[in-house]
Amino acid sequence: MDSERSLLLTDLYQLTMLQGYFARGMHDTAVFELFVRKLRPGRNFLVAAGIEPLVEFLEQARFSADEIDWLRASGRFSVEFLDWLADWRFTGDVEAMPEGTIFFPNEPVVRITAPLPQAQLIESRLINLLNFQTLIASKAVRSVLVAPGKTLVDFGLRRAHGAEAGVLAARSAWLTGFSGTATVLAGQRYGIPLYGTMAHSYIQAHDDEMEAFRDFARAQPANVVLLIDTYDTEAAAHKVVALAKELEPEGIRIQGVRIDSGDLGELARRVRRILDEGGLQRTIVFASGDLDEYRVRELLAQGAPIDGFGIGTKLDTSADVPYLDCAYKLEEYAGKPRRKRSAGKATWPGRKQVWRRYDAQGRMAGDVVGLAHEAQEGEPLLVPVMRGGRRLDTLAGLRAAREHAAAQLSTLPQPLRALEDAPPYPVEISGELQALAARLDAEAH
Amino acid sequence: MDSERSLLLTDLYQLTMLQGYFARGMHDTAVFELFVRKLRPGRNFLVAAGIEPLVEFLEQARFSADEIDWLRASGRFSVEFLDWLADWRFTGDVEAMPEGTIFFPNEPVVRITAPLPQAQLIESRLINLLNFQTLIASKAVRSVLVAPGKTLVDFGLRRAHGAEAGVLAARSAWLTGFSGTATVLAGQRYGIPLYGTMAHSYIQAHDDEMEAFRDFARAQPANVVLLIDTYDTEAAAHKVVALAKELEPEGIRIQGVRIDSGDLGELARRVRRILDEGGLQRTIVFASGDLDEYRVRELLAQGAPIDGFGIGTKLDTSADVPYLDCAYKLEEYAGKPRRKRSAGKATWPGRKQVWRRYDAQGRMAGDVVGLAHEAQEGEPLLVPVMRGGRRLDTLAGLRAAREHAAAQLSTLPQPLRALEDAPPYPVEISGELQALAARLDAEAH
Structure with a gap:
């Protein structure tokens, strides 16, 4: 049973x-x-x-x-x-x-x-x-308190302590004000909004990063958020700008980019500038990687132009x-x-x-x-x-x-x-x- | 599903x-x-x-x-x-x-x-x-290393992160050398030896501690380990000595006592002395309550006469x-x-x-x-x-x-x-x- x-x-x-x-x-x-x-x-x-x-x-x-x-x-x-x-x-x-x-x-x-x-x-x-x-819930609410108006997504399934912990952590986080979760079963079971795009392996499985971006955008034209830190984040942001122009005639819009490593605040600033100069003011910047409420507060206090945060391990384990x-x-x-x-x-x-x-x-x-x-x-x-x-x-x-x-x-x-x-x-x-x-x-x- | x-x-x-x-x-x-x-x-x-x-x-x-x-x-x-x-x-x-x-x-x-x-x-x-x-497993093995020859039991289900975590923590702990677990489903699913006796509520539901001990011993004569810290630990140890004499004619032996609060090292010494003076040299002393490998090492270094440890929350959450x-x-x-x-x-x-x-x-x-x-x-x-x-x-x-x-x-x-x-x-x-x-x-x- x-x-x-x-x-x-x-x-x-x-x-x-x-x-x-x-x-x-x-x-x-x-x-x-x-x-x-x-x-x-x-x-x-x-x-x-x-x-x-x-x-x-x-x-x-x-x-x-x-x-x-x-x-x-x-x-x-x-x-x-x-x-x-x-x-x-x-x-x-x-x-x-x-x-x-x-x-x-x-x-x-x-x-x-x-x-x-x-x-x-x-x-x-x-x-x-x-x-x-x-x-x-008592952990998640702390991120909600420090990041009003931001998109907060539970990314913690993989390091949650087993199956039920992954699903119930998504539930507790959404209950307290998170925007949603990456955990599909929590979406099915509780109707929690789902978020998610691509992993580094998707980029790596292609011989070329641009080709990976293009394939992905065409395969899910309604939900194009591209992971840009696999090799060189700023170079990837320039590729995003070029790709946006290429895909415009097809009616495909690049909704966002995700940065998952490095100095998230500084990279977000540089990426924001590249996107803005390329005419992609509406493309959002999403950050993830070892985040918790302390780091989110710090990034926002620095004025980092980040629209959404994926919070994973430290949320689902209530690490502190x-x-x-x-x-x-x-x-x-x-x-x-x-x-x-x-x-x-x-x-x-x-x-x-x-x-x-x-x-x-x-x-x-x-x-x-x-x-x-x-x-x-x-x-x-x-x-x-x-x-x-x-x-x-x-x-x-x-x-x-x-x-x-x-x-x-x-x-x-x-x-x-x-x-x-x-x-x-x-x-x-x-x-x-x-x-x-x-x-x-x-x-x- | x-x-x-x-x-x-x-x-x-x-x-x-x-x-x-x-x-x-x-x-x-x-x-x-x-x-x-x-x-x-x-x-x-x-x-x-x-x-x-x-x-x-x-x-x-x-x-x-x-x-x-x-x-x-x-x-x-x-x-x-x-x-x-x-x-x-x-x-x-x-x-x-x-x-x-x-x-x-x-x-x-x-x-x-x-x-x-x-x-x-x-x-x-x-x-x-x-x-x-x-x-x-990497947490449990640390208790195994510091307590050779001692009985180590996983007590962590209640604060494990959900159902699967409780069962799999018992499995990982036994794998690395724990003696067993209190989690019944882990016993059923994996054949892990089960340990367990009574909670404070059992004592409290009786009007009298001695009556609770007596009832319990008669209900499970093969596995009599009595929890002695609900009210006054030393007084309870004296009751155990008296009860052992009372039950001897029925062929019931008190196998152990458990201490779950207070200064475990000092209480174990006093209880050991009371039991020994009462002729209960074979009755073991089991300790639990907020334990981890650091506390177990400390108790053993002090020479605390403790035969077994129930390690719960800090094991099943790998709290540190x-x-x-x-x-x-x-x-x-x-x-x-x-x-x-x-x-x-x-x-x-x-x-x-x-x-x-x-x-x-x-x-x-x-x-x-x-x-x-x-x-x-x-x-x-x-x-x-x-x-x-x-x-x-x-x-x-x-x-x-x-x-x-x-x-x-x-x-x-x-x-x-x-x-x-x-x-x-x-x-x-x-x-x-x-x-x-x-x-x-x-x-x-």
Whole structure:
């Protein structure tokens, strides 16, 4: 079975714990929440992503007969337990921040309310899906912030960590404001706009660069972007000017050129001049090669005449911060709030909500994390997305999530828009929640 | 279709280039090679991994009818081209370093020899598979080097970048000498030994820690490893001693304890003492929580009495170095060697081989990269693994690859075994290859 859908994509301990719960009949309602413990250096906020793919996973999650047979053959599990496991379904409730929501440490992003063996078994895949997609959304948005009005394209598939990472990175990037991706499967699966032209191998496979340009333009006359750095970038730009004149009678226009190596800022200036002097003012300059938000900001600050950027490896791996300090923790079981007290990893107990206040200009002014039943002021960020194992209409698709992300960014306070660490955004723990934690600690001693 | 098998898991430019090749009838034989440009800081060598999964991908790669329909609906491609694409198969040859082989920059790891449109289309997925698996093997081996004789377990699924990354990271880690993984699907798919016990939520779902331990031990009497840091680690260790006495008459033995937070070295010492004084000398201490090879080395240097380590996030994301500077480049087309000369990204042309020499003690003494037809001394590292699109028996499975990796490590010179940068291992470019590159450059001017 496809690894993206398999319930065996889990940690062994989920299954051994489930056998323990099964043996003791521990099927009461559990509440787990996913949150991030702290921001890593260079991140001032996070962008929630991956909720709809998670819900799709939960809706179809079940063990195949082959998988049950394989578990039986392992000798680790009882016959009764495996019979029960064969009927395992997720029938719980899910509340979540809508994809594209800006959030901060200690704020629950997703809350699962389900019989304990359901909420437990999904842990590994839930974190696996949400950690990665939120990580990439929170990385991609930084390029969006530094390059307003520019065309930003995800180029990262080849160095993304496997198949699913390539597709979901494209999704997270588009969600936060990228223009599109080069990854065809992301286009097919999610309707994300596709970008792409040619590689160096295309030029090299021809005996002559000009011949390669000409062939390519005639083969895809609607989408002519030529890669000009295989040999000598400026010489290639002159060839582009000559080719444009040659192809004009055929009605073919050269839409852009791409530069993928060397001093991108300086080369872009020289190429722009050659194109302009050759009458190709409308031909855009696209840059790629080892880019990230820092390099894009630097190029734009230098005034480099670059219209679009292909951002690849460092985006799809979130290279400077390749994981989140996130956790999925039991906060309540059988009606009782629970608290983990491990050194440095203590949790806020109970089922929680996050409320956000805004200032007079509509900017985010502060969040409160409290117990879900509290009557706090502000906008509650967690909304129901699944009831009894079925998705709700609150999940409105990727395009709506992209619009939500853009609206969220418009409310982001100026200091948090920087690439460098800003003073922390205020996130308050409600008095009632603090009192609950203190009471649980006191009861334990 | 499953994204791991889909040919749409590619960059759009592969398809636009293919349409260009198709339009011009460019179906001559191309030779592409994958290599790493340079080592990133803190890496003295790399371990080849991912070859067999690549070959499995190539054997089954084709477009489904649905995918062709979707491409047709995109309006980007001609009817003739799509008809031809529907019959696309990989019928080429592959040479590769056996999985587990140690290698260095500028050495081809995989060579593809196939009609140009075949060798081109597979580029994105080939890099996607090999970059990640080699990355993780080259990370995992560092823990193997610093912790000989210890049990090392991959715990990284939840923060691996998606489904495939979780499974393939487990595979790469086991290949290089890890004892096993927590990821069940990796056990099912590859026969990798599975490890795992309980999470904090299991303890928290019970009203009492001792009751949780007791239930767990009775539910899985063959595999009792108890997590003791949920509340107070030393108090929990005393409970383990008491429980061991209680369960002895039932024939249940407590095999180990796991510590997942706090000062792992100091806690391990205290817990070891409590267990020993309680007569549990055979109960092992297992540590986890934010570990990597540096932290493992440090704990062992302090003499921490830890028998096994669960290494997760930093392994499965290769957190300090989350990608390789690898490239897949056209080296020959239609019988002519090709050379890319882009600034900082020039390639060595022609179809190549790597030969390795050993010293009298059997240690690696130096490599030569030359043209495949040269008669160099030493062991040739690239071997045929696929002919005419069919796998060869040289692919002997993951267990054989693991043995090969162990044998390779035994030949690794001492300085390269360090976690810090060592003087570079000698990799020479043959005179004939240098002459070819010079000739191509001269012809281009």
